[in-house]
Amino acid sequence: MGTGKVFLVGAGPGDVGLITVKGLEAIKQAGVILYDRLANPKLLEFAPDNCELIYGGKLPDRHFLRQENINDVLVAKALEGKTVIRLKGGDPGVFGRVGEEAEALANHQIPFEIVPGITSGMAAPLYAGIPVTHREHAESFTVVTAHDKSQEGKPLLDWASLARGMDTIAFYMGVRNLPYICENLVAHGKPAETPVILIQWGTFGRQKTLQGTLADIAAKAEKAKFSNPAIILVGYVASLREKISWFEKKPLHGRQILLARTSEGESELAKELMRQGADVIEFPRWKRIAAPVNEEIMGTISSYQKILFTSPESVEEFFTALKNHGVDIRKITADLFGFSIKTINALKERGFIPGLIDEMSDGGKMLVVGDGRAQVQKYENADFWKTSDKKVDEQFFSIFKRMMDDADVNTVVFPSSASVEPFITALQKFGIETESFLKNVQVVGMGKQTMGEVAKLGLLGSGMPKKATKEALVEYLTGPWPEKTPANR
Template identity: 70%
Template structure:
């Protein structure tokens, strides 16, 4: 059997768009991915649908897989002839133990490549408005582990060298040892008034910062109950933050949005929300199987509603395959979302949203096997959709680490599929959405939410991305800035 190959990939610091091109290419060809807690799980959606996903997350008090087991598993999967990706948060060479993994692969004579990533020690400060070097404030920069493998976990560092020779110091995952760090820096000559900032979940929309000095930061951290994952940055360059902070000024910064998803791929709506500074979790993840399509009396309907952009393509593939003259279809076309409208537009058809669809006339809904979109309609099933169950535990972990404050239903079809997905996760929709702002894209969607027994807090003026962003800006959640 031919030996496979392992890619040891840096996933970047959190923002899914910060992965390298080469890292993303590795994920797209992977047959097995072993991923860490700090690698953004959204990256896994770029993997092939049949890719095996193995969680290797580590917390201070427990390890899902120990490092020795990870080393052996990488070699084992590659020796089966598979393309394996080891996906690690930040850069694999910066406290990522990539040296141990690479040495184990070399021992087993398994081919491998190391793909660098953006380190959180540089990226998190930049997202907080702090360059780690500056000609007037900092000519040197160091990344330092804030704990070691000793019983006490306190790092044995050249404190004097750090104080004398380094202007900006980034300590990784050191919240628990913060008093020890501050005491040693002051004891070895660092001024007690030196600025310190902690950056939690850097580059995510949930990013939080806490600023102080070596003298008072430990007390502030205790009072704020600040925790890892966080970068501790020490140095006078932090003073630049007041002038060049940018990420926290984005319109949707602080929004942690749960977006109901009906299609297989990531939505353009999610991308737009992220570009405005929000954290977005799309749920659930679906996989589809195309079905043979019998068009029947499709020419006789007054209205045809396409439930998804995929359904548009599946419908016209069937029309072309059957040799039907599209001009004989007299129906007006409608889309369940703006994505469906755009898919029809690409094929030369002007369509309107479901919100603008008149009540009168016969209706055919084209889409997958979800028949909860609209009552009193006929359905043309073009594909069978089912939950991608391997993503359910991933979603549960994402929810545990997030603090969702906004729920967005983009269309009526999303309501049933969302609640179905939650049931598979043993999550109660009412409990999950308690104290969460629920936003609906259009009246039909609002009606579907209320039929499901959920409370809708409002909706934008129109079912467009722009209108949604404007609505969220004008209607902040409790606790937002």
């Protein structure tokens, strides 16, 4: 067994779309990922199923892995012959201690690459509507760590050079030292009326901002209980925010959505919600295990009047099985239906014009194609072809916990009736008391069948969009929150 390779990857500031192409390619080939707190955990969903995930995140009041331990883990895993990804929030070279990690690898003659990332000191201001340089306001820009190894964690800086020589200053993770920062800048010549903006969770849907001046921002931050992770941006360029703020104007900005997952693939619904400004946590994460082909059903496929697919994956698995067994798809004369819009789209990509389950009439010989019997209990006379089994990936439970700790979920979306029971079961297994949790959030179902499943479990639903489409869901979520009812249909 030879030595592996380590990729020291910048994950970007938070928005999943801001990781580099090279960084994402590295994640997709990983055998081990050692990730930080500020690297968006959603990036881990691009890793292979058998990838080992290790949390090395650091909080101000405690360390999960100290830097020397992180170095040791990188060396040990690479010596096992594995491809190791060190996933670090922002850019690894900007207060990311990548130099220490690279030195440790070099000392052991372990090959490595450093993949730059977008640093939050530039990205967070841009998402708040502020370029860090501007021909009329700022010709210089600097980044500063606002806590270091000095006594009491107060940064020892050349305050005179910062105050007089820099137009725009981005302080990283410095909310605790904000009074100290403001006092020193003013004492060394920065005007007290200089604009300051705090940007918390920059580029996430939960991004928050607080504006003031060097004279009053510390008091405002204390009153608002503003906390890290945050960028403190100092400079007159901050005045541009009123004109060019864009991210916080997205229709779903501030929505923190927990989306019930029914498959292990990428969710187009989740991507659309994020495009519209929401934070989306998908739960649970699934693993798929292939099942043997049902030879009897395959031999009589032309005898069915209706075929219902329970997931997009079941579509792929069904038609792959037909192809591998030399079955002509023209033998399929049945009307095709899907449990969800995503399943419908998978059928459309193959040239069919399917219908949603709500449009399916009674009667006729029926086949259900899917990954479990839970969805077909109501179709007692139907035949069932189990194309695969799904299993909740419990490795992601700890990751889900950290995402929930950092978020403040205000919306739960069930994309299909098949998503309700597995989601509730997984939440309970995770240790969340479902009824009390859902009581304080908006619960949305994509269609009457879905809301019926919510009601059947005795839960309160908030409502549903006019159509079971991602566009209709976005429109619904931009409206007022309705009162909850047991069924709300």
